Amino acid sequence: MELVCPAGSLPALKAAVDNGANAVYLGFKDSTNARQFKGLNFNDKRAAEGIEYAHKNGARVFCAINTFPQPQGWKTWTSAVDRAATLGIDAMILADMGLLDYATSRYPQIDRHLSVQGSATSYEALRFYKDNFGIRRAVLPRVLSLDQIRGLAKHSPVELEVFAFGSLCIMAEGRCYLSSYITDESPNTRGACSPAKAVRWQETPQGLESRLNGILIDRYGKGESAGYPTLCKGRFEVEGSVYHAIEEPVSLNTIDLLPQLQELGISAVKIEGRQRSPAYIADVARTWRQALDLLENSADEFAVDPAWNATLAGLSEGGLTTLGAYHRKWK
Amino acid sequence: MLKLSLGPVLWFWSRQTVLDFYANAADWPVDTVYLGETVCARRRELKLADWLEIAGVLKDAGKQVVLSTQTLIESEADLRLLRRICSQQDYLIEANDQSALQLASTNSLPFVTGPGLNIYNVATLKVLAKLGLKGWSLPVELGRETLIEMIAELKAEGLDLPAEVFAWGFLPLAWSSRCFTARHYNLPKDNCEFRCLQHPDGLELRSREAQELFRLNGTSTLSGARYDLLRELPDMLAMGVDTVRLSPEHQGMAEVVQRFDQVRRGEIPYSDPLTVREAPPCNGYWYGQPGMDQRA
Numbered sequence: 001m002e003l004v005c006p007a008g009s010l011p012a013l014k015a016a017v018d019n020g021a022n023a024v025y026l027g028f029k030d031s032t033n034a035r036q037f038k039g040l041n042f043n044d045k046r047a048a049e050g051i052e053y054a055h056k057n058g059a060r061v062f063c064a065i066n067t068f069p070q071p072q073g074w075k076t077w078t079s080a081v082d083r084a085a086t087l088g089i090d091a092m093i094l095a096d097m098g099l100l101d102y103a104t105s106r107y108p109q110i111d112r113h114l115s116v117q118g119s120a121t122s123y124e125a126l127r128f129y130k131d132n133f134g135i136r137r138a139v140l141p142r143v144l145s146l147d148q149i150r151g152l153a154k155h156s157p158v159e160l161e162v163f164a165f166g167s168l169c170i171m172a173e174g175r176c177y178l179s180s181y182i183t184d185e186s187p188n189t190r191g192a193c194s195p196a197k198a199v200r201w202q203e204t205p206q207g208l209e210s211r212l213n214g215i216l217i218d219r220y221g222k223g224e225s226a227g228y229p230t231l232c233k234g235r236f237e238v239e240g241s242v243y244h245a246i247e248e249p250v251s252l253n254t255i256d257l258l259p260q261l262q263e264l265g266i267s268a269v270k271i272e273g274r275q276r277s278p279a280y281i282a283d284v285a286r287t288w289r290q291a292l293d294l295l296e297n298s299a300d301e302f303a304v305d306p307a308w309n310a311t312l313a314g315l316s317e318g319g320l321t322t323l324g325a326y327h328r329k330w331k
Numbered sequence: 332m333l334k335l336s337l338g339p340v341l342w343f344w345s346r347q348t349v350l351d352f353y354a355n356a357a358d359w360p361v362d363t364v365y366l367g368e369t370v371c372a373r374r375r376e377l378k379l380a381d382w383l384e385i386a387g388v389l390k391d392a393g394k395q396v397v398l399s400t401q402t403l404i405e406s407e408a409d410l411r412l413l414r415r416i417c418s419q420q421d422y423l424i425e426a427n428d429q430s431a432l433q434l435a436s437t438n439s440l441p442f443v444t445g446p447g448l449n450i451y452n453v454a455t456l457k458v459l460a461k462l463g464l465k466g467w468s469l470p471v472e473l474g475r476e477t478l479i480e481m482i483a484e485l486k487a488e489g490l491d492l493p494a495e496v497f498a499w500g501f502l503p504l505a506w507s508s509r510c511f512t513a514r515h516y517n518l519p520k521d522n523c524e525f526r527c528l529q530h531p532d533g534l535e536l537r538s539r540e541a542q543e544l545f546r547l548n549g550t551s552t553l554s555g556a557r558y559d560l561l562r563e564l565p566d567m568l569a570m571g572v573d574t575v576r577l578s579p580e581h582q583g584m585a586e587v588v589q590r591f592d593q594v595r596r597g598e599i600p601y602s603d604p605l606t607v608r609e610a611p612p613c614n615g616y617w618y619g620q621p622g623m624d625q626r627a
Contacts (some may be wrong), residue, residue, distance in 0.1 A: 069451060070473065072477070119428075124433045128430070128436075143403070175506050180621065180622055182621055189451075219539060241515075245511065245547065
């Protein structure tokens with residue numbers, strides 16, 4: 001299985017490659033990719049440097065152009081596809097059908113991967129993308145259980161990549177507008193979820209409050225660790241109870257499932273986090289490299305080293321990790 | 332004249348409630364009715380045969396009937412149902428997922444798309460037109476500026492693909508394979524006891540400052556405010572919108588349909604207030620603002 005790591009910057013890309021990533025994924029400095037963060041992502045010059053560094057060290061580079069262009073932005077998105085092709089990336093990660101069509105007709109020789117934002121949750125959906133756009137690989141949404149992935153993998157016409165570690169999106173990616181409902185920007189339109197421009201923190205007599213475009217997302221008591229106010233991970237009131245009504249702020253960690261993912265024929269595991277620091281990327285990549293190497297060299301003896309989970313838990317939101325939808329007990 | 336459609340029922344209602352609802356709807360001045368379960372595979376108060384029976388009655392009443400398909404297709408059972416829907420030839424289908432696009436196009440069955448399918452530009456529409464697309468819905472987070480450009484581009488390309496706009500009701504904002512209603516009751520999704528039946532218009536989720544944010548509806552999350560584009564009807568007509576979609580609620584729907592019908596016919600001014608059950612109004616998406624906003 002291939003280890004695919006995030007690169008929000010050139011130092012992060014190098015950290016990933018140096019610590020064993022088989023591939024890294026990056027995006028341009030605009031809303032053409034689903035992780036638009038101030039101060040992150042790549043201009044053409046940095047991307048060229050990154051691609052050269054990765055290729056010299058035997059790693060591939062994927063370019064995520066995975067938001068959904070509207071008519072006003074169409075040329076910006078097609079130009080991102082053109083730039084990625086010119087720069088010599090190894091695959092484009094795309095979600096929009098119009099853009100997939102553009103990339104297929106202009107650059108048939110460059111691999112196309114279906115982004116998780118393309119929201120393919122069945123093998124018939126995968127066939128749709130394969131038949132119409134010749135995709136080579138698809139990244140599966142984080143909402144599927146392992147059993148569902150098994151069913152899908154059995155009939156999949158393309159390589160599959162699954163999320164392995166990082167922030168946990170609990171809605172079907174590409175089909176969540178909660179963020180634009182509150183702030184006007186969403187992953188689909190602007191590559192942003194709960195964007196920083198809409199976030200406000202305030203100390204009040206009731207505790208520390210986090211707000212998103214004025215809406216109270218959470219309020220923290222003394223000593224409680226405060227997380228980023230992603231709106232689906234806030235505490236809200238439903239029928240008189242106040243709780244994390246949609247999801248707790250936890251991270252996904254599927255290292256325990258590696259042997260099963262391998263058995264299903266999954267081609268790649270993906271680490272989330274282009275917003276993370278190079279040091280974080282280095283730690284995560286090194287840990288997963290060790291796990292994948294052990295799996296490859298002595299699959300029968302594979303056992304999760306407690307040190308791996310300790311490292312990963314230390315890098316997770318609130319120190320908590322979950323198997324997410326991969327197990328079926330979640331509510 | 333603008334057409335009116337009744338979207339698929341997004342909530343979980345008892346069998347009798349659904350039957351009564353459509354028995355009444357046969358007499359309402361709507362042009363198109365979307366039928367079927369689009370949210371959760373566990374909601375099986377009505378089987379495909381039941382939906383087809385309702386479809387027959389509505390067709391006889393002069394409505395165009397469209398069979399809606401599930402939004403998140405996850406299991407082999409979901410695909411089996413989808414294949415059955417896509418193997419009939421009597422009705423158009425509403426594709427809400429790429430699996431439906433695949434099955435409809437490989438069966439040469441004409442289809443339209445629902446608002447949950449990501450159509451953000453004309454290049455996407457051109458791909459789908461080749462596969463049998465007969466009409467499309469604007470994703471709910473997009474607004475008038477984008478729609479004006481898309482309609483103009485379609486015209487320039489000589490493509491006749493009627494546009495539909497979700498214009499009234501709680502906005503379907505997110506889908507998950509997790510069930511937030513089951514979570515509220517501390518039940519596993521697979522043994523949810525069908526608690527959604529107790530909440531025919533969802534579970535209200537409020538901020539700790541009592542702001543109505545969302546409505547939890549099983550595996551889907553809807554807006555806490557009600558999208559209402561009644562007064563934008565003349566604007567939509569002028570820009571070339573074909574159909575406006577009204578999303579069913581279990582009470583007061585006859586009045587809602589009547590009001591939209593009167594306004595589209597120019598019988599009453601669109602500024603007349605529409606009084607239905609409590610929920611704040613919103614129209615922000617239409618104006619390129621946060622969806623929850625209400626432009627005065």
